[in-house]
Amino acid sequence: MSKSFKTFLKHTAKDFHNQSVNPPVVRASTIIFKSMQDIRKTQAKAQKNPIGGHYDYGRQGTSTTHILQKILTKLEESYHVFTTPTGFGAVFLAIFSVTRPGDEIIVADPVYSPTRLFTEKFLKEFDIKTIFYNPRDLKTLEKNISKRTKLIFVENPGSNTFDFQDLGKILSIAKKNKILTAIDNTWGTPYFLKPIKLGFDMSIVSATKYYSGHSDVMGGSLAVSKRVFQKVYNAERITGLRLGPDDAYLITRGLRTLDVRLDRHRENAKKVAAFLSKNKQFKLLYPYKKNSENFRMWKKYYSGASGLMGLKIKSKNINSVRKFVNSLNLFGYGYSWGGFESLVLHQEFRETGNRKYLDLAKDEHLVRFHIGLEDPNDLIADIKQALRHLK
Numbered sequence: 165m166s167k168s169f170k171t172f173l174k175h176t177a178k179d180f181h182n183q184s185v186n187p188p189v190v191r192a193s194t195i196i197f198k199s200m201q202d203i204r205k206t207q208a209k210a211q212k213n214p215i216g217g218h219y220d221y222g223r224q225g226t227s228t229t230h231i232l233q234k235i236l237t238k239l240e241e242s243y244h245v246f247t248t249p250t251g252f253g254a255v256f257l258a259i260f261s262v263t264r265p266g267d268e269i270i271v272a273d274p275v276y277s278p279t280r281l282f283t284e285k286f287l288k289e290f291d292i293k294t295i296f297y298n299p300r301d302l303k304t305l306e307k308n309i310s311k312r313t314k315l316i317f318v319e320n321p322g323s324n325t326f327d328f329q330d331l332g333k334i335l336s337i338a339k340k341n342k343i344l345t346a347i348d349n350t351w352g353t354p355y356f357l358k359p360i361k362l363g364f365d366m367s368i369v370s371a372t373k374y375y376s377g378h379s380d381v382m383g384g385s386l387a388v389s390k391r392v393f394q395k396v397y398n399a400e401r402i403t404g405l406r407l408g409p410d411d412a413y414l415i416t417r418g419l420r421t422l423d424v425r426l427d428r429h430r431e432n433a434k435k436v437a438a439f440l441s442k443n444k445q446f447k448l449l450y451p452y453k454k455n456s457e458n459f460r461m462w463k464k465y466y467s468g469a470s471g472l473m474g475l476k477i478k479s480k481n482i483n484s485v486r487k488f489v490n491s492l493n494l495f496g497y498g499y500s501w502g503g504f505e506s507l508v509l510h511q512e513f514r515e516t517g518n519r520k521y522l523d524l525a526k527d528e529h530l531v532r533f534h535i536g537l538e539d540p541n542d543l544i545a546d547i548k549q550a551l552r553h554l555k
């Protein structure tokens with residue numbers, strides 16, 4: 165195997181049996197065997213090596229999902245990667261695997277709002293208490309640890325506000341208190357940050373975003389350390405949360421160019437960020453300004469930055485913000501991100517959710533940009549023309 169992951173992505177999973185550069189889509193509910201003895205042999209192998217791709221029923225996977233899991237395990241440098249039908253499925257699987265009634269979990273305040281809703285409201289009904297910590301003040305994390313704390317759930321950077329946290333410090337707090345850790349690493353992907361190597365027990369990526377890269381498939385991945393593998397394996401079996409082979413194929417196809425696309429997203433985002441940072445009405449929520457704490461925290465852990473950024477706009481006229489956003493021609497209006505195209509969203513309460521530590525004044529408004537793979541000069545020109553509406 166070549167040393168560079170970029171080369172590995174281009175050469176892995178060739179199918180010499182079918183003489184195809186890409187592996188086939190193997191769809192199966194029944195996995196067929198030649199005899200009962202063969203079934204038993206496979207089951208014995210699966211018991212000995214649960215991550216070896218020895219399946220006796222389609223819900224466990226087929227060779228198509230196994231190939232994707234093997235590629236992601238290499239990319240994550242983890243013990244194993246579970247794949248789920250959506251990114252949110254991976255969030256659910258991570259938390260469901262390690263928490264039980266009576267437990268407490270501590271969650272970063274700016275998590276993706278469905279994650280917040282799940283932990284704060286839904287888990288409460290199962291007697292699991294959630295406490296949110298301020299990503300800019302880790303004392304709010306440390307002081308809320310109790311004997312019941314089972315899990316620290318981080319999202320880095322935080323959704324909408326893009327706060328970068330001191331991941332090493334969070335991990336050392338967790339270690340000292342013998343608490344498990346999970347991180348939503350969708351923004352950076354393991355191409356820019358490898359959480360399991362850093363010391364996290366679980367790392368989530370919405371494969372819907374950069375892994376697939378073409379806005380046409382949904383999926384999720386949950387990378388795990390050896391320490392939590394068995395718990396997640398048991399939970400995955402019980403919930404039946406598994407990615408289908410057609411989606412696994414598309415995500416594997418997307419992964420071939422993950423590095424190329426992310427490198428370009430990063431370059432384009434840097435150019436757009438340079439333009440946006442000059443405007444006095446804006447506070448750029450992206451690791452761009454070298455003397456900021458956010459930049460320092462990003463630089464400490466990440467090898468690159470993706471294409472998703474926020475903008476805090478100061479304006480007493482919310483309609484002019486709406487007009488600015490609505491006047492963009494090259495930015496699509498819609499949820500999700502990580503595809504080849506640029507997108508924009510005006511982030512209101514629906515997106516940010518009921519946060520405890522949202523640092524937003526009445527005359528400040530959040531806009532989220534996903535910087536795609538277009539010519540960045542065109543994107544900048546488009547933002548420039550829309551700016552005439554902003555007051």
Ligand SMILES: Cc1ncc(COP(=O)(O)O)c(C=O)c1O
Binds near residue numbers: 276501
């Ligand atoms: C940070 C983050 N995590 C998880 C998810 C959920 O992923 P999916 O849409 O694939 O369920 C999203 C979706 O937008 C996200 O932004």
